Amino acid sequence: MVVETSLIISGGGIIASVAGAWAMMKAQGERHSKEIESLKNSVNGLGGRIDGHGESIVELRTKQSASITARECDDKYVSKELFRQFEKHIDGRFDTIETGVGKILGYLENGKRG
Known part of the structure; x- marks a missing residue:
């Protein structure tokens, strides 16, 4: 009877260990499934955020290709500024020509009278 009692106690211990291990694995599995979810x-x-950023990047690249570059902007600004400077220079030249022509006309008018 001693052997049977020890076998029953050992069997009960094994069953309890297996049941405990199964319960622990089930609990960990549920926890892991929640973490995985x-x-x-x-x-x-x-x-979704990456898709949104991808669309933004495409939009910005499209805008960038349509935008004027800094070099083009500088070229246009310099061209306009040079035009303004030459315009002032040419206006000054025409003013002196008008003054000179006015003097010549005045001399011719005064010379004919005299």
């Missing part, structure tokens, strides 16, 4: 949601959220 959370990670899937995070990854899906990141995927």
Whole structure:
């Protein structure tokens, strides 16, 4: 009877150990499945954000290709500024020509009278 009692106690211990291990694995499995689900949601959220950023990048590249570059802007500004300077210079030249022509006409008018 001693052997049977020890076998029953050993068998009960084994069964309790197996049941405890099964319960622990089930609890960890549930916890891990919740963590996995959370990670899937995070990854899906990141995927949506990445798609949004991708669309923004395409939009910005399109705007960038349509925009004037700094060099083109500088060239146009310098061209306009040079035009303004030459315009002032030419206006000054015409003013002196008008003054000279006025003097010549005045002399001719005064010379004919005299």
